[in-house]
Amino acid sequence: MRVSAPLAVIGAPTSAGAFAPGQEDAPRALRDAGLLDALRAAGHEVVDRGDTPRFRWRVDRDEPRAMNAAAVVDGVRAVAARVEEAVRAGERPLVLGGDCTVGVGTVAGALAAGARPRLVYLDLHPDLNTPTSVPDGAFDWMGVAHMLDIEGADDRLAGAGPRRPLLADDDIVFLGAGSEQATAHEREVIAARALRPIPVEDLRADPATAARAALDRAAAEGRPFLVHFDVDVIDFSDVPLSENTGRGIGVPFETAFEALDVLLADDALLGLTVTELNPHHGAEDGSDVRRFAARLAAALGQRSEPASA
Secondary structure, eight states: OOOSSOEEEEEEOBOTTSSSSOGGGHHHHHHHTTHHHHHHHTTOOEEEEEEOOOBOOOOOSSOTTSTTHHHHHHHHHHHHHHHHHHHHTTOEEEEEESSTTHHHHHHHHHHHTTOOOEEEEEOSSOOOOOTTTOSSOOGGGOHHHHHHTOTTOOHHHHTSSSSSSSSOGGGEEEEEEOGGGSOHHHHHHHHHHTOOOEEHHHHHHOHHHHHHHHHHHHTGGGOOEEEEEEGGGBOTTTSOOBSSOOOSSSBOHHHHHHHHHHHHTSTTEEEEEEEOBOGGGSOTTSHHHHHHHHHHHHHHTTOOSOOOO
8 A cells, every 4th residue: 555645764874972883874774775665665655855964973072971962963953954844845754863862853853843743762761861960971862851851951952953842741652661771860750750661571571562552642632753763672682783782681673663563553653763773783794784674664664644743
């Protein structure tokens, strides 16, 4: 069945907010793995809106607790501009990161286009840290903190979108978060704001049911929603594509995609961001990236109608 809304593919080749280089090569690797052809074969009209400027992670000795902040903000704004254009054109954005901060740009762009989305955050980590709560300076695990504008957020990133905060507490639905993977600071924020994550144990046990629970919250009151898919929810021991090399803590590859099958088939879906894929971690012959691209296209291929903003 052919979908009625074109799928706008937006590459965000940046690892500015990451812990190390690698994720900046993900958009090209996914294209080279045949993602766009697979999407077309699944029935999509595909509009390739190209890539935002590339940035490879480097040590920032001037701001060790907020590394590469200017590049992170530039990346967010560049993604936001293309997402806004896509949504205004009636397209459904598929943003290929890049580190997790590109998802801030997806939300900012949807808001700038006049949408009121909630966000399903399919990630092993809640990303609620700030430069004041952790010493490593990686914005990679701080994106949600800045979308919610929690205490300690960096003004540059928290103010990078069309409003501040970008999201209210009720607008974020965590799916697959591992409590043992959260910092003490993140656990405190979750409790104080009653954010109610759907834990990784529920996702692992029954991915479809966990995804439907997230969907019920995200699409309540007829709201459209975005999905943020962090590849690190897939256990590195199963398919080693995540930037995060943790083993025995995520879910199997197919489990993650069974949850996505539910989320991406819903008519209220506004767009999808894929982050934290490091193609250098996969099989040398590229087979892991090709498998990922094919399965992503299959999950997206189930949709038939665009969401209303």
